[in-house]
Amino acid sequence: MRRLILAVVFTFVEPGFSNGQTYLYSYEGLILHGLQDKGLAKAGVKLNCEVEISGLSQNYYSLKIQSPQLEEYNGIWPRDPFTRSSKLTQTIASCLTQLFKFEYNAGWVGNVYAPEDIPVMCVNLVRGILNMLQITIKKSQNVYDLQEAGIGGVCHTRYIIQEDRKSNRVIVSKTKDFNNCQDKVVKNIGMAYIRPCKEKIIKGTAAFSYKMKYTDAGALIIKAMSQQVYQISPFSEPAGVAVMEARQELTLNDIRSSQASTPEIQLQNYGSLGYHFARELLQMPIHLIQMKNPESQIVEILKQVIPHNQQEFNREAPAKFLELIQLCRMVTPKNLESLWKQFADKPQYRRWLLSAICAAGTTETFMFLAQKIRNEDISYLESALTIALAFHLSKVDDHTLQTVADLVTSFQIQRSPMLRKLTYLAYGSMVNRYCSVSPSCPNKFLQPLHDIAAEATRKKHEDDMALALKAIGNAGEPASIKHILKFLPMFSPAAMAFPVRIYIDAVLSLRKTARKDPAKVQEILLQIFVDHSLSPTVRMMACVVLFETKPALPLVTAMANALLKESNLQVASFTYSHMKALTISRIPQLYNVSAACNIAIKLLSPKLDRLSYRYSKVIHVGGYYSEYRAGAIGRVYLMNSPSSMLPSAIIMKVRGYYANTATDFVEVALQSQGLTDLIKKQNIPFAEYDTYKKLKALGKTLLGWKELPPENPLVSVYVKVFGHELTFADVNRELIQQTALTEASDRHTLVKKMINPIQGGIAGQWTLPILAGEVRHIVPTCVGLPLEVSLYSTHLIHASVNVDVKMSPSLSGNFKPRQLFETSVQLRADINTSLYTHTVAMMGINTQYFQSGLEFHANLRANVPLKFDARINMNDKSSKFETTPCHQETELVTARYSIYAISRNVEERTSAKRSSVLPEEAASDVSDEDFRIWHIVGKILYLSCFGLMQQRTASDIMSEKYSYGSEEEFRQRIGGRSYAKVFCTKLPSLDCQTCLKLQLQDSAFLSDTYLHRLVGQHEVKLVLKPVCTGPVIDKIQLEIQAGSRVASKIIQLVSPKSEEDDDDSTPDDVVQTKLKKILGIESAANRSERQHLKKQSDKKEKTKIAEIRPDSATKYQSSSSSSSSSSSSSVSDKYRNKDTKDKTWSPREESSNSKSCSSSEENHPGNREQQGERDKPVRSCSHSSDSEHARQQVTHSDSFMSTLIIFLIVITSLCALCYHKSRNYIKFLGDSKPPVLAVILHTIRKDRKLAGFQLVLYTDLHSTRPRIQVFVSNFTESSRWKVCADASIVNFYEAAGYLKWGQDCQDYKIAGKVVTGQFADYPATQIKLEWSKVPSRVKIAARWLSTFVPGVAYMLGLSQKEQNNPSRQATVVVALTSPRTCDVVLKLPSLTIYDRAISLPLPVPLEPHISTSELQYSAWNFFTKIPSSVIENLKGHCSVFQNTIRTFNEVEFNYSMPANCYHVLAQDCSPELKFLVMMKKVEESADLKAINIKLASHEIDMYPSNGLIQLRINGVQTRAENLPYTSNSDAYILISAEREGLSVKAPDYGIDKLYYDGLSLKIQVGFWMTGKTCGICGKYDGESKQKFQMPSGYVAKDAISFAHSWILSEEPCAGACKLQRKLIKIEEPVGFEKVASKCYSVEPVLRCVKGCLATRTAPVFVGFHCVPADSTLSFDEELIRLHQKSEDLENPVDAHTNCSCEELQCTT
Secondary structure (H helix, E strand, O other), X not given: OHHHHXXXXXXOOXXXXXXXXXEEEEEEEEEEEEEOOOOOXXXXXXXXXXXXXXXEEOOEXXXXXXXXXXXXXXXEOOOOOOEEOHHHHHHHHHHHOOOEEEEEEOOEEEEEEEEOOOOHHHHHHHHHHHHHHOOOOOOOOOEEEEEEEXXXXXXXXXXEEEEEOOOOEEEXXXXXXXXXXXXXXXXXXXXXXXXXXXXXXXXEEEEEEEEEEEEOOEEEEEEEEEEEEEXXXXXXXXXXXXXXXXXXXXXEEEEEEOOOOOOOOOXXXXXXXXXXXXXXXXOOOOOOOOOOOHHHHHHHHHHHHOOOOOOOOOOOHHHHHHHHHHHHOXXXXXXXXXXXXXXXXXXXXXXXXXXXXXXXXXXXXXHHHHHHHHOOOXXXXXXXXXXXXXXXXXXXXXXXXXXXHHHHOOHHHHOOHHHHHHHHXXXXXXXXXXXXXXXXXXXXXXXXXXXXXXXXXXXXXXXXXXHHHHHHHHHOOHHHHHHHHHHOOOOOHHHHHOOHHHHHHHHHOOOOHHHHOHHHHHHHHHHHHOOOOOOHHHHHHHHHHHHHOOOOHHHHHHHHHHHHOOOOHHHHHHHXXXXXXXXXXXXXXXXXXXXXXXXXXXXXXXXXXXXXXXOOEEEXXXXXXXXXXXXXXXXXXXXXXXXXXXXXXXXXXXXXXXXXXXXEEEEEEEEEEOHHHHOOOOOOOHHHOHHHHHHHHHHOOOOOOOOOOOOOOEEEEEEXXXXXXXXXXEEEHHHHHHHHOOOHHHHHHHHHHXXXXXXXXXXXXXXXXXXXXXXXXXXXXOOOOEEEEEEEEEEEEEEEEEEEEEEEOOOXXXXXXXXXXXXXXXXXXEEEEEEEEEEEEEEEEEOOOEEEEEEEEEEEEEEEEEEEEEEEEXXXXXXXXXXXXXXXXXXXXXXXXXXXXXXXXHHHHXXXXXXXXXXXXXXXXXXXXXXXXXXXHHHHHHHHHOOHHHOOOHHHHHHHHOOOOOHHHHHHHXXXXXXXXXXXXXXXXXXXXXXXXXXXXXXXXOOOOHHHHHOEXXXXXXXXXXXXXXXXXXXXXEEEEEHHHOHHHOOOOOOOOOHXXXXXXXXXXXXXXXXXXXXXXXXXXXXXXXXXXXHHHHOOOXXXXXXXXXXXXXXXXXXXXXXXXXXXXXXXXXXXXXXXXXXXXXXXXXXXXXXXXXXXXXXXXHHHHHHOOOOOOEEEEOOOOOHHHHHHHHHHOOHHHHHHHHHHHHHHHHHHHHHHHHHOOOOOHHHOOOOOEEEEEEEEEOOOOOOEEEEEXXXXXXXXXXXXXXXXXXXXXXXXXXXXXXXXXXXXXXXXXXXXXXEOOOOEEEEEEEEEEEEOOEEEEEEEEEEEEOOHHHHHHHHHHHOOHHHHHHHOOOEEEEOOOOOOEEEEEEEEEEOOEEEEEEEEOOEEEEEEEEEOOOOXXXXXXXXXXXXXXXXXXXXXXXXXXXHHHHOEXXXXXXXXXXXXXXXXXXXXXXXXXXXXXXXXXXXXOOEEEEXXXXXXXXXXXXXXXXXXXXXXXXXXXXXXXXXXXXOEEEOHHHOOEEOOOOXXXXXXXXXXXXXXXXXXXXXXXXXXXXXXXEEEEOHHHOOOEEOOOOOOOOOHHHOOEOOXXXXXXXXXXXXXXXXXXXXXXOOOOOEEEEOOEOOOOEXXXXXXXXXXXXXXXXXXXXXXXXXXXXXXEEEEEEEEOOOOOOHHHHOOOHHHOOOOEEEEEEEEEEEEOOOOOOOO
């Protein structure tokens, strides 16, 4: 068998034609576009013709097409027929019937030849025919794969060859995979800023079938058939696809003998079989324009869209704008010049023309714009917009790049800094687009960017450095890497002098380069990331770019490993949060990075996740929806600086994903440095003070100390769109100071320039068309026609303004700005703003002669008309606005979209065919049909015959017996595809209503996919309509009144009314009632009435809000509430330490119940059902309301007991009365306070009756119980609708409020309460919402929102459980478990959500475990004290108490100071050297300290003496009675007595407050001193891992070494301190690395001065540097450079801390 198959294969020969014969074929090519479902509209074309192939010479053949017929299809497939287009056939035949020649050898088609001026489209149609002749035969195989050339490129092809020996026939089958091409013919336009991925939404394949027979010339093709399918799946669903299907059939009809002859006409070589793109690249697929005279056509369109009296824009304007762009792509430079001269002096025409030319994007339009900029024919703003838009959108080639390179160096651009920036950035983007389609980028185009970088480096010009790096970053070429490295200090020593912002720009410039050479960029960035000498911000930027390169697991693990040794918490926190954000990402492109981070993050400590927002973070928000194949993420990179409380950089970025492509939509960044210096006073001459000079001198005694480098205040902002930086701006110190120092007269002049034009009125119209997007993907079909999938979007913004302004009194030319607040302004305004968005998506054939396919149209129109009169009186604090009511229907927002099958041809443009893809007669799904009973129809006919239909129609009978629901439900069932609904909200008082109209029609009944839901017609409208409800309304007025005249504007007085208002009894009446009740003299009427009220109250639904656990302060309560409370307390104590969700809430309000009533509620459903109502509590009262029983009690009881009971009741009643009066409760603030604001919206009607709404605001903010009340009422005569809102702070632990609305505010109510108390012994706050009744719409919305709560809780990592909580109550409890963590419990009616130890963004300065008795009003005022306490807590605090020191960074350690030696406790280490605080231990006492403060020209000494704190200022003793002391210098200094000590306040110097009492010292510095302090108190930068930083900048090994490094040495004989720091040597020989060595300490150690002996020592660890023992270097020679040497070993050493100086010799 195997031999037989091989024999068959080897006898097969290649296909071919004989030179002496002519072969006549019939050809048919068909293309259809549409959905794959039956019954929907499709569009397509069909070409029928006769093909004649004749041999010319060896391997050359001629091809002639005869009788071509082109037919169009637009209708329901396959029901409707094709339509012949005779005019279009004639046009196409004129080129198709010409002579063609092609090369053909062994089944391979070579070059194609055609007449010189023939349209390329006709050549491509011939290629489609020749493509069927392309066959690759392998004689040794009958099944094989290969990459075969064809009309669509070189693509993967599979062959199957079968031979029928009986009929002498061979059948060849081949299939092509157009998604697996070695060299695919494709054209993408507008996708330069989209990063593609492997998965495609457009997939294509083709199948060919050949029947051949053997002849003398080879195998002859007698029939060839092909079928090609392109499937577009916008969503992730197999059935939701749009399909392009192409079919070809070539059948041999006849063979004739002929003689070979050379064609007489000259034929041009049009290249190989591959498809060639032609004018379809310029032709938009959404309209077909016959180019007769483009210039006159442009003029005609401009006159259509810009009428002279333009009140509102033409609805066809967006589509016309696309036509205008199309025409601008066809015009010549001469035409453009002519158009510009015609419309340059007409602003509206000029704006439209300039926008269209910018959007055209051709080489000719670009050269035109560049010339206009060079000649300054357009304004500065127009030039900026042209560079920012047109340069980024234009076609890029050698000419355009050279033009921009020349433009950059032109005088017109160089003299304008902003235009220069824009042009360089645009040039970088153009280079990127040019080089993205080529394997290498020519150096000549990168050279201008490299030149500016080199020039900026040579001149050390920071602005040009930043510009060069940003432009190089836009280009993103690997060839620029070596130029970028020159700006980074670890690669170029010269870059050490550059500022940090240049390093940041250099790192960011590598982002695009990483797309082409990720390995090289990752290597560079990793070195930057691990370099601790760089600024934390630079390293965090490197982290951002590293993760954008999608690193693999080894690199991510290396970063995590580096974090294990990271000493900078800013970098550690940022990297950890970035990794954590990536672990939760569900974006397919980030799966590998997400998995790598998920593994690497397990190496790190979770403590990094609990750091506050003082440390850098990455905030990630986003998601991916696989069913839509779409997603988006938003990230905020928050980079904080150790040297500032303000962020050093904030980057906000939004990236979109669709079908595995990624696009960076927008990125905005704000970088800052040195801004805190702008907060303080700027005019203090610190350098002239003695403190500055003394600190300079003292600094020399501290080894390695140097002041911090100065920071130039700078704010830098940049904006990126689609990954390309469009512009950036820098605000430096000079600009800030220039703005701040602007004279008041200059500011007044600016105000006058703004006010003067306004007085004359404002009138004008402004229209701006924008091409928002143009994305096109074009591939050839096997027929030879291009298949295009494209998207176009245009925006049209229109504004018409006419404002007349009158001021009284009118302002003169030299008015003063304060006169503005004394004038009355009258406005008459007519403003109309509109936005129109037009989006078209197309899939189909697009040629210069015809178009056919599917079009998706989406339109959005928003219109906001404003016409009003206004009067604003500044003196009276009043304003009035007046407008006319709506007299006609106005569409505010309209959105509609639909899908059509379209057919257009250039010969019959007016008769273009457009059919809805979903026709009206589309068949519905059989499962949606309803079964109908015939006898009902008979009954209807019977009633009709007897005339009974006059009374009851057939529809009445149908709706009565067989109702199918509402109208929209009925319409939805008919075909299962339509829906219509109108939602209206009426405002009868204003005679208008707002309606939302929905009309939806889709094809989801055919297949329930997202694509089928889009197919059809959808429309949404928001309409404002008039409603005639009574007399005609002339005007609508809105009045706003504040100040003292509010009461005069109130039309209707509204006061709160509650359920208790029905009972008008006074406290005296209550006492009398109770006495009557005890004495049994209650009337029967009152008794029956009370029984009735009791029954009603028992029926009210009540729920237990929280379980009350009494505190120790509330254990003595009335005897009537004993057992229940005790049991509750015991239960609570028993479960106090359980999980957070089971902990109990304890308010601090003491119980004062006056009657013995207890409530209990069971959570078991069974018990609630027995009660009759689910949430009704079981309630029992110890007193009896039955008067007869009371009378028996009085009669049969002991008289003493009766008297006692009466006495107790009277006392209780009097207490209640006293309590009532002591509260001084005023229900309505209007009884004691005037209103502060009134807002009245009312109408002026013909009948002079009032109708409208009124809002009145009352406040009482300065009482012991602050309160606000708001009342909204409808003062129409027939309406009692009102809204009442009340909020108040009841006492120091409770705030309450409510919102009631409805008839007299009685229909609906929501009450809220905020209470502070305890939750499991932690201070906590409880927020509670209760609602008795709410509208049904609110309930529906709440239910809908509640469905998202579990998912959101899960995403946030919160625990949850289903629980039957009170049905009309929501409670949240927040308990502070530490200053930075809290527990949260949220109880909803059916769900409880809880979590523990949630990190707080800011520390709350409250200590946990505070008992109720300790919480006093002054210390626990949550509502007023917390904000200020939080702010104070954020400031730097350093304290010293006895031997305990707590630094600014909250690091605490113990240290025993050597006596008489000053330590630098806190110092300003900025270049200004503003203050110094020193401390020493007094020799007489181990606990007492003395301090010395240096501020400006003041030297302040504080020390204890004789049990008192003594003060000496500049050496002069200051007595306590002379305090407070205030300085008379440039800055404020206050010294005053406070408690047991003294305090110093010098905020201008950085010391907010210093307190000293001899035993303790507390220092508080301002925000702007962050990162600028040094000393034992630390650097105030939040870096706790670098807590022991010595003057040299190195980190000490222990606290003692750290404190010793800040001791100020003195001359041995001049001062009391006898300790000095010295470098020491290990005396014994040391074996280091198996070599005898001598070792010296790299840091000095405390030693007693010469002549003194150590009496006390402290062990410290010291690092040593070792050299060979035979080294000639002496110890003295090494002293200077030892701190620069490496540390070879570490040894413990005894440091001297106390000295005896009996042998010290001092000369007099």
